[in-house]
Amino acid sequence: xTAALFLVLAALVVAGxxxxxxxxNPVASAMFLVLALVSLAGIYLLLHAEFLxxxxxxxxxxxxxxxxxxxxxxxxxxxxxxxxxxxxxxxGVGWLLTAALGVMGFLLFRRMWGAxxxxxxxxxxxxxxxxxxGELLYTRYLFPFELTSLVLLAAIVGAIVIGQGRASGGSxx
Amino acid sequence: MSLxxxxxxxxxxxxxxxxxxxxxxxxxxxxxxxxxxxxxxxxLNAANLAFVGFARSMQSLxxxxxxxxxxxxxxxxxxxxxxxxxxxxxLRETVFVDExxxxxx
Numbered sequence: 001x002t003a004a005l006f007l008v009l010a011a012l013v014v015a016g017x018x019x020x021x022x023x024x025n026p027v028a029s030a031m032f033l034v035l036a037l038v039s040l041a042g043i044y045l046l047l048h049a050e051f052l053x054x055x056x057x058x059x060x061x062x063x064x065x066x067x068x069x070x071x072x073x074x075x076x077x078x079x080x081x082x083x084x085x086x087x088x089x090x091x092g093v094g095w096l097l098t099a100a101l102g103v104m105g106f107l108l109f110r111r112m113w114g115a116x117x118x119x120x121x122x123x124x125x126x127x128x129x130x131x132x133x134g135e136l137l138y139t140r141y142l143f144p145f146e147l148t149s150l151v152l153l154a155a156i157v158g159a160i161v162i163g164q165g166r167a168s169g170g171s172x173x
Numbered sequence: 174m175s176l177x178x179x180x181x182x183x184x185x186x187x188x189x190x191x192x193x194x195x196x197x198x199x200x201x202x203x204x205x206x207x208x209x210x211x212x213x214x215x216x217l218n219a220a221n222l223a224f225v226g227f228a229r230s231m232q233s234l235x236x237x238x239x240x241x242x243x244x245x246x247x248x249x250x251x252x253x254x255x256x257x258x259x260x261x262x263x264l265r266e267t268v269f270v271d272e273x274x275x276x277x278x
Binding site for chain 2: 002003004006007010013014017018020021026029030033036037040043044046047048049051052055056059060063064067068071072074075077087090091093094095097098101102105109129132133136137141144148151152154155156158159160162163165
């Protein structure tokens with residue numbers, strides 16, 4: 001049952017991701033990316049990472065994708081124009097490199113490098129791992145956790161300073 | 174063909190690899206900076222999926238903590254990157270990366 005659900009969700013993830021990069025319309029791309037990320041949250045649930053599944057939905061599908069959509073609509077982007085020999089050539093080279101990378105990954109995977117023995121352990125029957133993650137986050141990983149606040153602060157300041165632009169500035173220069 | 178009881182680790186890693194590959198393709202093939210940015214998100218998510226898979230396989234929570242940190246960095250990266258794209262659009266009226274080939278503004 002779990003394996004069947006995993007296969008369905010994996011198909012949704014791959015389909016969403018493919019449509020994200022193949023669709024000409026940026027808004028549609030963003031919506032398909034939401035589909036992929038939410039399906040990924042389902043896979044996290046199956047893998048018993050309940051806390052991460054919820055964070056994935058809230059942070060990725062909620063915050064990050066809203067930011068993406070906001071920027072797309074702010075810039076008023078039309079459908080991409082992708083014609084011309086040079087662009088077609090570039091796209092061909094891109095797909096070729098992808099194929100090469102795919103073959104390489106497949107060969108690595110066939111040799112089971114780093115894959116280890118398959119795990120089909122029966123999980124403990126508890127509901128959710130939020131408590132355990134919280135304990136770990138506030139004991140062993142307390143310092144990195146506090147550092148992330150610094151990263152976020154730097155991002156806030158950076159985004160404001162960069163987004164301000166040159167024309168409307170006046171502060172600094 | 175009968176399905177296994179749990180989710181085998183190679184399945185998870187395979188999905189992670191495919192997702193990463195799609196992300197790489199997006200960066201290589203598309204010209205729209207925003208779509209390339211979404212592809213980078215896909216690659217980050219592929220790494221997250223591998224982390225979660227290994228964390229489950231090793232019965233350890235440390236991998237999930239790492240995913241938490243990766244998500245934090247991804248959120249920060251998206252905010253700054255989109256600010257750069259907005260600024261770029263203001264300067265050049267385009268988000269196509271091959272029309273932006275000069276460092277001087």
